[in-house]
Amino acid sequence: MKGLYHIEHRKMPTRRRRGRRGEWIFQSMAFVALVFTIAVLVVLLVDVFRDGVLRLNWQFLTSFPSRKPELAGILAALVGSACLITLTALFAFPLGVGAAIYLEEYARKNWLSRVIEVNIANLAGVPSIIYGLLGLELFVRMMRMDRSLLAGACTMALLVLPIIIISSREAIRAVPVSIREASYAVGATRWQTIRYQVLPLAFPGILTGTILAFSRAIGETAPLITIGALTYVAFLPTGLFSPFTALPIQIFNWVSRPQKGFLTNAAAAIIVLLIVLLLMNAVAIWLRNRYQKKLY
Amino acid sequence: MLKEKGRMRQASLFLVFLTTILCISITPARAELKGLIKVDGSSTVFPITEAVAEEFQKKYPGVKVTVGLSGTGGGFKKFGRGETDIANASRPIKPSEVELCQKNRVEYIELPVAYDGLAVMVNPKNTWCTSMTVKELKKLWEPEAQEKVTRWNQIRPEWPDKEIHLFGAGVDSGTYDYFTEAVVGKEHASRGDFTASEDDNVLVQGIAMDELALGFFGFAYYEQNQDKLKLVAIDDENPENGQGPILPTPETVLNGTYQPLARPIFIYVNRQSANRPEVEEFVRFYMIMGGPLAKEVGYIPLPDRAYTLALDRFKRRFTGSIFGGKGSQVGVSIETLLLAEQK
Numbered sequence: 001m002k003g004l005y006h007i008e009h010r011k012m013p014t015r016r017r018r019g020r021r022g023e024w025i026f027q028s029m030a031f032v033a034l035v036f037t038i039a040v041l042v043v044l045l046v047d048v049f050r051d052g053v054l055r056l057n058w059q060f061l062t063s064f065p066s067r068k069p070e071l072a073g074i075l076a077a078l079v080g081s082a083c084l085i086t087l088t089a090l091f092a093f094p095l096g097v098g099a100a101i102y103l104e105e106y107a108r109k110n111w112l113s114r115v116i117e118v119n120i121a122n123l124a125g126v127p128s129i130i131y132g133l134l135g136l137e138l139f140v141r142m143m144r145m146d147r148s149l150l151a152g153a154c155t156m157a158l159l160v161l162p163i164i165i166i167s168s169r170e171a172i173r174a175v176p177v178s179i180r181e182a183s184y185a186v187g188a189t190r191w192q193t194i195r196y197q198v199l200p201l202a203f204p205g206i207l208t209g210t211i212l213a214f215s216r217a218i219g220e221t222a223p224l225i226t227i228g229a230l231t232y233v234a235f236l237p238t239g240l241f242s243p244f245t246a247l248p249i250q251i252f253n254w255v256s257r258p259q260k261g262f263l264t265n266a267a268a269a270i271i272v273l274l275i276v277l278l279l280m281n282a283v284a285i286w287l288r289n290r291y292q293k294k295l296y
Numbered sequence: 297m298l299k300e301k302g303r304m305r306q307a308s309l310f311l312v313f314l315t316t317i318l319c320i321s322i323t324p325a326r327a328e329l330k331g332l333i334k335v336d337g338s339s340t341v342f343p344i345t346e347a348v349a350e351e352f353q354k355k356y357p358g359v360k361v362t363v364g365l366s367g368t369g370g371g372f373k374k375f376g377r378g379e380t381d382i383a384n385a386s387r388p389i390k391p392s393e394v395e396l397c398q399k400n401r402v403e404y405i406e407l408p409v410a411y412d413g414l415a416v417m418v419n420p421k422n423t424w425c426t427s428m429t430v431k432e433l434k435k436l437w438e439p440e441a442q443e444k445v446t447r448w449n450q451i452r453p454e455w456p457d458k459e460i461h462l463f464g465a466g467v468d469s470g471t472y473d474y475f476t477e478a479v480v481g482k483e484h485a486s487r488g489d490f491t492a493s494e495d496d497n498v499l500v501q502g503i504a505m506d507e508l509a510l511g512f513f514g515f516a517y518y519e520q521n522q523d524k525l526k527l528v529a530i531d532d533e534n535p536e537n538g539q540g541p542i543l544p545t546p547e548t549v550l551n552g553t554y555q556p557l558a559r560p561i562f563i564y565v566n567r568q569s570a571n572r573p574e575v576e577e578f579v580r581f582y583m584i585m586g587g588p589l590a591k592e593v594g595y596i597p598l599p600d601r602a603y604t605l606a607l608d609r610f611k612r613r614f615t616g617s618i619f620g621g622k623g624s625q626v627g628v629s630i631e632t633l634l635l636a637e638q639k
Contacts, residue, residue, distance in 0.1 A: 258520040
């Protein structure tokens, strides 16, 4: 992918002086944009850390919610979020990658596939609360899953599916046609080509896209609140049909409480959520590097 | 003599204490209770139910209690479909919700759990606004005021000719429903050009940073932010329940002089669920521990007699709402509540 957009600057003709000034202006504008973004992030981080870092301790991680802010903890929410995201991954990853392979490798390019393509792109932009409403009607009520971990994971899977499909398709499309042709030339079938040539090359890209999609899902509150994930849960999920809570919901609840102690708790829980997100992104980068090294 | 009197008092106090303990412990300690109790509804009632659930699960580790936060309206929707056992409600049930319950054959027992005062607040730097009458509040908040009543001196000519910035509870909350009923006279009707938030801390911040702000929300939030806010005394111009403007305090809310912005808050129990031993015990526990726990999380507990009467009503499985299923009602004092409970 990188190679495509890589332009050698030396060969660029320097015909117009204005071009240089334009470049300077553009460069400084881009730099200001970057500084602004980072500054906002830093302010947010500093604010959250100042409020919450002292509250972070083992007790906080291993306690259930309580009316007393100093005794409250995020165990149920943390475990709930972890279970939720694992289940979501189990549902969404095979479906998403499968759909992407079909669309890229098997589907004929006709009006139907174009309609599907446009719709998937649109679905990726649908507000998450809409998925919550769909999940409430479809999973909670029609399929009678109740307000369970399973219903939550199914809703989240729907939410991330379009993003996974799109990023997987990008990754598969980036595999050069020459590799496929070479594979066919030595007598490989279509399945063998996909299995041994295309997928391994596309895999790092697929993984990165997927994990970024899950990082988004783990911070989602609206769909969970819509399907009715609960706020006060003082036990760990025992199975697929167990009621559950999740980190963003716990944070949402604490932020809106009058007592200062709960606001501190919310800040500490945000730090935990940030750490989980960073870990997930780190795993994405690590996996990508690992597979890339293997292949070249 | 005096000493003896003191000792007598001590002894009698001790006796009272002992009997209470006995009363609580004599009822069979069914520690083997099991099951799942589902509660959902108002964010105003949430802290009390959370506290009760926490204590209940300490006593009965086999029972799991979940408490959701869908707002009073959202809670009743689930309750009416029979999806939850108990609904938290910061106002009495409405006709549309009664209909939903009837459609799904859900019978409910209404139990008051505490009192909540709605406080009207301004910025501490606001020197002029110390009290308001309900009429003035109505003039400011009614739907017709939208984009018309925008300056302080439009409410009282002696107040400064400056813009007024309004903050209020979100329109999905029972708090908003109650405030509009009490002030405007019609539930769920108010001007739309105010900053609304379901998160009361946003309102606290908004008023704390804006000299020209005025807002309303739960009294519990004022107690935690006394340094950032100033209370406005409310005058309902009815000398029968206290003369002149009255500030909300636990006393004025309880003795019925802080009107009309004080209201009882409730739980609604599904009658069928109440037959399950764990739900029955939870409600009983709620009526015994609810008072002290409500106080602990910032609400005003009802007099003990109200809890006893409510518990009695629960035991008799007295269904329906004492408010006739008409939604928010203004000026429900403790006395009216008690009288109604005796039915």
